[in-house]
Ligand SMILES: NC(=O)c1ccc[n+]([C@@H]2O[C@H](COP(=O)([O-])OP(=O)(O)OC[C@H]3O[C@@H](n4cnc5c(N)ncnc54)[C@H](O)[C@@H]3O)[C@@H](O)[C@H]2O)c1
Ligand SMILES: N[C@H](CO)Cc1c[nH]c[nH+]1
């Protein structure tokens with residue numbers, strides 16, 4: 526179905542399932558493994574003997590991938606590492622008025638990664654989350670992913686290759702609750718990252734009062750801005766491609782050309798899912814529309830993508846010109862774990878900064894007198910006389 530207006534809302538929002546998910550999260554928190562086993566049978570149709578994947582299963586499944594896939598994974602590991610290494614924070618800090626100040630970046634100790642696996646397989650997501658985590662120095666990574674019985678061979682291979690500590694055969698809200706609160710089989714973590722459907726994201730939202738989360742990365746979103754230089758076949762391919770994730774994907778074409786819009790619509794009409802196709806009067810208006818949607822993926826298939834890039838305010842990741850958005854999903858370097866539901870208004874995709882914490886410090890034996898007095902004055906103004914005394918006793 527083609528809709529010739531901008532989307533007003535996302536196709537499915539996690540608010541629609543919050544009540545249901547809350548029950549699952551609380552049940553797992555209370556009953557642990559028993560609840561995990563029940564929900565996995567109910568939602569994934571799998572009777573689990575063991576929640577944690579054994580080392581033997583990981584080793585045996587790893588061996589099932591062929592050389593071609595193994596080489597592809599190695600090339601992608603290299604590419605992602607290079608990108609994330611290029612974003613490492615420089616040494617920061619300095620001093621003023623006799624105070625030495627600085628910042629120390631420390632990795633999160635125990636990290637949980639959710640790797641989706643309901644409708645499709647996502648070993649690529651395991652790479653996208655674990656590589657920046659490892660570059661950032663995270664030592665213990667725990668992975669939850671729904672299975673069809675045995676662990677997927679590529680996920681098993683990557684887990685071995687990257688030294689993932691434990692892998693659990695659980696998905697959905699129950700997996701998020703288990704990582705957040707711990708069960709007999711599942712290790713409690715400090716932070717949970719990773720994309721997934723609305724159940725997964727609603728659960729992340731609910732547990733975020735107790736553990737860190739990376740944000741909301743729900744059903745895939747793609748907005749393309751195209752002009753008459755774009756290839757209608759590529760445009761349709763890109764929309765179809767992100768539609769592969771499921772019916773909840775939000776797919777939007779903002780066209781500066783009536784002819785291109787019509788040609789793409791012709792191609793899309795063979796599909797029975799929702800596409801939004803709208804015309805914009807000029808590039809400025811097209812970018813305004815995109816900024817308002819604040820999509821996960823933004824593709825600028827126009828003559829002057831670099832100029833347009835400067836006007837982009839809200840997007841998870843942007844591909845320029847003919848670059849296919851799917852290259853971000855697999856092998857460009859930047860992350861495919863990206864904010865959805867308009868969250869790109871205030872956050873970006875996953876980077877090493879999701880895995881390190883800044884710990885600031887200050888040190889001084891003889892600060893400048895005016896600075897000392899400024900602190901004492903403000904402390905007294907606030908009524909914190911002992912704060913003031915603790916400063917003046919040292920330095921006055
Ligand atoms: N934004 C991003 O960065 C990004 C990246 C990759 C994938 N994605 C998105 O991740 C999603 C993956 O979704 P998926 O469903 O294939 O896999 P998933 O692993 O996210 O979800 C599967 C789990 O959902 C739970 N579930 C399914 N139906 C349920 C129901 N009726 N009630 C309660 N729980 C239920 C089950 O527990 C199941 O294990 C897609 O929407 C895709 O677009 C987003
Ligand atoms: N497009 C997804 C992010 O929304 C990422 C992905 C993984 N595999 C294929 N695509």
Ligand SMILES: [Zn+2]
Pocket residue numbers: 745766767770851854
């Ligand atoms: Zn994709």
